[in-house]
Amino acid sequence: xxxxxxxxxxxxxxxxxxIDLAADEQxxxxxxxDLGWLMISTPExxxxxxxxxxxxxxxxxxxxxxxxxxxFLPATLAIEAICLGDLPGREAWLxxxxxxxxxxxxxxxxxALHLLPGDxxxxxxxxxxxxxDRASHVMVWTSSGDCVALVAxxxxxxxxxxxxxxxxxxxxxxVEFAGAVLDDALVLARGPAAQALxxxxxxxxxxxxxxxxxxxxxxxxxxxVEYLQTxxxxxxxxxxxxxxxxxxxxxxxxxxxxxALLQDSLAKLGDYPGGIAxxxxxxxxxxxxxxxxxxxxxxxxxxxxxxxxxxxxxVCHLFLKRAMLNEHLGRSQxxxxxxxxxxxxxxx
Amino acid sequence: xxxxxNTESLRREVRSWLEQxxxxxxxxxxxxxxxxxxVRLQRDWFGKLAAAGYATPHxxxxxxxxxxxxxxxxxxxxxxxxxxxxxxxLFFVALYHAACTLLECGSAxxxxxxxxxxxxxxxxCQGFSEPNAGSDLASxxxxxxxxxxxxIINGQKTWSTMAQYADRCLLLARTDKSGPPQAGLTYLxxxxxxxxxxxxxxxxxxxxxEFAEIFFDDVEIPVEERVxxxxxxxxxxxxxxxxxxxxxxxxxxxxxxxxxxxxxAEMRATGRADDPATRRELGHLIARVDATCALADRYxxxxxxxxxxxxxxxxxxxxxxxxxxxxxxxxxxxxxxxGQYYRGFMRGATQETGNWTVDFMNSYNWSIAGGSDExxxxxxxxxxxxxxxxxRSWQLGSQR
Numbered sequence: 001x002x003x004x005x006x007x008x009x010x011x012x013x014x015x016x017x018x019i020d021l022a023a024d025e026q027x028x029x030x031x032x033x034d035l036g037w038l039m040i041s042t043p044e045x046x047x048x049x050x051x052x053x054x055x056x057x058x059x060x061x062x063x064x065x066x067x068x069x070x071x072f073l074p075a076t077l078a079i080e081a082i083c084l085g086d087l088p089g090r091e092a093w094l095x096x097x098x099x100x101x102x103x104x105x106x107x108x109x110x111x112a113l114h115l116l117p118g119d120x121x122x123x124x125x126x127x128x129x130x131x132x133d134r135a136s137h138v139m140v141w142t143s144s145g146d147c148v149a150l151v152a153x154x155x156x157x158x159x160x161x162x163x164x165x166x167x168x169x170x171x172x173x174x175v176e177f178a179g180a181v182l183d184d185a186l187v188l189a190r191g192p193a194a195q196a197l198x199x200x201x202x203x204x205x206x207x208x209x210x211x212x213x214x215x216x217x218x219x220x221x222x223x224x225v226e227y228l229q230t231x232x233x234x235x236x237x238x239x240x241x242x243x244x245x246x247x248x249x250x251x252x253x254x255x256x257x258x259x260a261l262l263q264d265s266l267a268k269l270g271d272y273p274g275g276i277a278x279x280x281x282x283x284x285x286x287x288x289x290x291x292x293x294x295x296x297x298x299x300x301x302x303x304x305x306x307x308x309x310x311x312x313x314x315v316c317h318l319f320l321k322r323a324m325l326n327e328h329l330g331r332s333q334x335x336x337x338x339x340x341x342x343x344x345x346x347x348x
Numbered sequence: 349x350x351x352x353x354n355t356e357s358l359r360r361e362v363r364s365w366l367e368q369x370x371x372x373x374x375x376x377x378x379x380x381x382x383x384x385x386x387v388r389l390q391r392d393w394f395g396k397l398a399a400a401g402y403a404t405p406h407x408x409x410x411x412x413x414x415x416x417x418x419x420x421x422x423x424x425x426x427x428x429x430x431x432x433x434x435x436x437x438l439f440f441v442a443l444y445h446a447a448c449t450l451l452e453c454g455s456a457x458x459x460x461x462x463x464x465x466x467x468x469x470x471x472x473c474q475g476f477s478e479p480n481a482g483s484d485l486a487s488x489x490x491x492x493x494x495x496x497x498x499x500i501i502n503g504q505k506t507w508s509t510m511a512q513y514a515d516r517c518l519l520l521a522r523t524d525k526s527g528p529p530q531a532g533l534t535y536l537x538x539x540x541x542x543x544x545x546x547x548x549x550x551x552x553x554x555x556x557x558e559f560a561e562i563f564f565d566d567v568e569i570p571v572e573e574r575v576x577x578x579x580x581x582x583x584x585x586x587x588x589x590x591x592x593x594x595x596x597x598x599x600x601x602x603x604x605x606x607x608x609x610x611x612x613a614e615m616r617a618t619g620r621a622d623d624p625a626t627r628r629e630l631g632h633l634i635a636r637v638d639a640t641c642a643l644a645d646r647y648x649x650x651x652x653x654x655x656x657x658x659x660x661x662x663x664x665x666x667x668x669x670x671x672x673x674x675x676x677x678x679x680x681x682x683x684x685x686x687g688q689y690y691r692g693f694m695r696g697a698t699q700e701t702g703n704w705t706v707d708f709m710n711s712y713n714w715s716i717a718g719g720s721d722e723x724x725x726x727x728x729x730x731x732x733x734x735x736x737x738x739x740r741s742w743q744l745g746s747q748r
Contacts, residue, residue, distance in 0.1 A: 225734070242738060245726070245730070245735050246729065248733055248735065249724070249725035249728035249733070250725065252663065252729075253666050256663045257639040257663075260643040263642070285635040289639055334628055337627070337628040338627050338628055339631065340631035340634045342627065344634055345627075348609040
């Protein structure tokens with residue numbers, strides 16, 4: 001990790017330490033906009049901070065630690081798409097979006113979308129679109145990858161449906177497109193350029209989800225250890241029981257492994273001779289491992305907390321539900337491992 | 349030239365040397381063979397590496413091959429793994445444990461006496477563990493009684509790697525029964541040919557016998573063979589155990605990554621290359637192996653920059669051991685019944701050979717030896733997570 005990224009972690013942790021776990025979306029959004037976090041990976045020549053994916057992932061990790069409810073991940077994904085795509089008036093868009101006065105959403109899971117014959121109208125449903133009710137537009141790509149575009153949510157043929165999830169720290173929506181006519185001025189890319197962009201965006205999303213999961217896992221493990229130190233039974237703190245200590249140690253190893261892989265992959269990102277294909281696989285490995293570590297930590301932590309972990313007043317369940325949802329966002333856990341195996345079998 | 353340029357030019361140099369010098373077909377030659385041929389291969393390979401200066405990069409400047417930075421040592425270990433060259437199993441204790449202990453805690457006389465021998469191929473073994481002192485090493489009971497200018501040794505050591513071939517032994521023995529157990533230990537250098545030393549190889553579950561028991565019956569050791577002060581043995585032993593500094597796990601995790609094609613080959617051989625469930629298991633394993641490499645790498649970089657924190661090494665060791673178990677277990681399950689038929693094992697080939705049942709059994713070497721998984725979990729929970737040590741209440745009861 002570079003010194004710059006490490007400092008970013010430290011300052012973000014300090015800032016976020018001052019607000020509640022799962023703090024209100026509307027209270028947090030202006031704060032992170034003021035801090036310039038929305039322009040973290042925007043290149044410097046476009047007025048951003050130029051800290052790349054490694055910088056963005058540092059923030060995703062810290063936000064994951066605090067169960068942030070803001071749609072930071074989709075917002076930065078849309079901004080990334082706008083930076084890389086071909087959009088008239090890009091400067092004005094970036095200004096509004098990085099200032100947080102406008103929000104373009106993006107699906108957090110793979111969505112079945114296609115263009116109708118004539119390539120003008122969009123059909124299908126974008127799923128897991130976070131805080132869509134606060135967004136002006138949604139950034140989507142078609143399943144075939146040959147079109148990446150922004151679509152205004154108030155356009156005819158576009159409907160949003162709230163889809164409440166067990167995870168209450170994020171508000172998800174489906175955006176249904178029934179022959180919504182694309183605005184040419186809002187198409188970011190078509191053809192091979194769109195395919196490259198869509199692959200890159202899906203990979204950025206996997207890395208972001210991995211970071212978010214790694215942060216959440218580390219934070220809940222800290223809370224669990226703290227609880228075991230405080231809670232007394234049989235006249236001693238639970239933390240004295242080796243059976244419990246060893247489980248915590250195993251969870252620590254899992255979270256460290258996930259973090260090490262994520263950071264190692266982020267550090268190598270620019271050097272992959274295999275280009276996007278190699279970065280894609282690295283993103284899948286990072287996502288697979290981090291989400292599976294998050295699942296293990298949240299499942300075990302609930303058990304380690306005992307009865308209190310089953311109550312809604314305790315935060316355990318918030319992490320558990322978030323971890324369960326994360327497994328299904330981005331590339332699913334199963335397709336991540338299948339893809340890794342496929343690529344490996346093809347070249348060995 | 350910058351440090352990064354230096355390591356890259358070293359990498360090229362080592363790589364091309366290994367391409368020329370790695371004994372070809374050593375894996376086949378070491379399969380189903382006897383220990384004597386293994387020892388011969390190890391001696392030949394050590395001779396070549398030492399002559400090229402790659403056996404002793406961690407020794408100080410002035411010694412042949414010495415004076416390399418930790419970053420450069422890492423490059424050598426990575427390249428050895430990449431070339432799939434044999435591991436220097438027979439000489440590791442001499443080159444690392446013995447040499448580093450002498451360099452850090454030994455007298456000038458001891459260094460002059462022993463380091464040239466190590467460089468010439470002397471084999472050393474470690475006499476630390478005992479039948480009743482494994483994880484709880486400090487409770488060891490082998491006695492060293494001072495009589496004039498000698499110590500008289502009585503007792504037994506076990507799990508001593510390759511002791512049957514060793515010329516010398518790093519011996520940790522008790523000179524004092526009073527006080528806390530760590531405080532009564534003294535560190536000695538033993539000539540394995542001294543009268544009263546008996547070595548008995550231990551037959552392992554794989555049929556191999558890499559380890560041995562050593563029995564001491566009134567064995568004499570001159571006082572000048574003591575390393576450090578009397579009763580300072582525990583601190584000296586820490587220097588021994590710290591000597592490999594994470595390099596082994598960098599090498600082994602890299603070797604594990606290079607061994608992944610063995611799983612692919614097994615899937616093809618058993619017609620399971622297209623089985624979705626097996627593919628998912630392979631995918632998860634790939635991520636685990638990559639994470640193991642990333643952890644080992646990160647640990648070594650922390651050591652280089654002096655940022656190592658308590659427990660960091662335990663995380664790498666525990667993660668490696670668990671991943672190796674997963675790796676070998678997956679291979680064994682894919683191999684099915686065929687994997688249960690006896691096949692002669694490969695000597696000195698680290699952990700992944702594709703002889704899955706043997707590989708699986710050998711994976712326990714890593715979760716038991718060198719601080720068992722349970723010891724690593726204690727260290728992680730106590731020193732990283734800040735959880736308390738258990739009270740020693742059992743000792744306060746009726747026993748002892």
